Amino acid sequence: MALQKPKARYEQVADQLRDAIKRGKYRPGEMLPSQPTLAREYGLAQTSIGRAIALLKREGLVRVEDGRGAVVLEVPTVKRTRRANYQGSGGSFAEEMRRAGLEPHTQLDPVKEIVPPPEIADYLQIGNERVMVRKRRMYADGRPMQLATSYIPMSIAGTLDIAVPDTGPTGMFKRLSARGHRATRFVETIEVRSARTNEVEFFNIAEAAPVLEVVRITYNQNDTPIETAVNVFPASQWKLSYEWTVNV
Helix, strand or coil: CCCCCCCCHHHHHHHHHHHHHHCCCCCCCCECCCHHHHHHHHCCCHHHHHHHHHHHHHCCCEEEECCCEEEECCCCCEEEEEECCCCCCCCCHHHHHHHCCCCEEEEECCCEEECCCHHHHHHHCCCCCCEEEEEEEEEECCEEEEEEEEEEEHHHHCCHHHHCCCCCHHHHHHHHHHCCCCCCEEEEEEEEEECCHHHHHHHCCCCCCEEEEEEEEEECCCCCEEEEEEEEEEHHHEEEEEECCCCC
16 A cells, blocks of 8 residues: 655554544454554555554554454544533433433442542642542443542532432532532533543553543532532543533
8 A cells, every 4th residue: 555755654554544444444343454464565564563553552443462463442432512501401421422322321439538639629729628529430331431530528518418319410519509509600621631540441441542631610609619520531432512602
């Protein structure tokens, strides 16, 4: 196959293989051609083909199995929609998964009271105050899709009982409102970074693969932070969509 300068040849091989995967030439669960086969097709050394495969692995498109080669992974893409005129029933994880034709499932860790990490304390403007933490591992059709951790100051939550029985964000906001803390404003900060060790293990992605970290801070009617939620997604599986209404 023809390759063009000046782009590195292994990057061009990765581009062509990536395109073939997205077009369905190589489907989830199928093997890519062996490195010797690809080396002959492209007229390159196997080391260059190996670098191309390594790129696809870092992007989460393939898994490399010893003795077999590169296996194409199933990478469902989900749109995460946020609207500026939020009315208390925004796009939940379950809704987003079902819109994508996937069946959602969530595992919840036991709710705990902890001393928050310094950056969470800064977001919540609470100094050394303890917080309630809820950690969720979220799946779609059995595939890990999202890690979500929510922090609420104990002065706002009152007791850990507020999280029982389990509820999603909308239900929690109703419970907080009943305790005098009505959610009135949200701020989200989005960062693309390399996956950490626990994220690599949970999502089954390559080391240093890109993930999206979305930090949402919720404020009450007094403009006091009442919750910080940290959501982490594999970057290859998600699209972010934001919508605003405009009154002119």
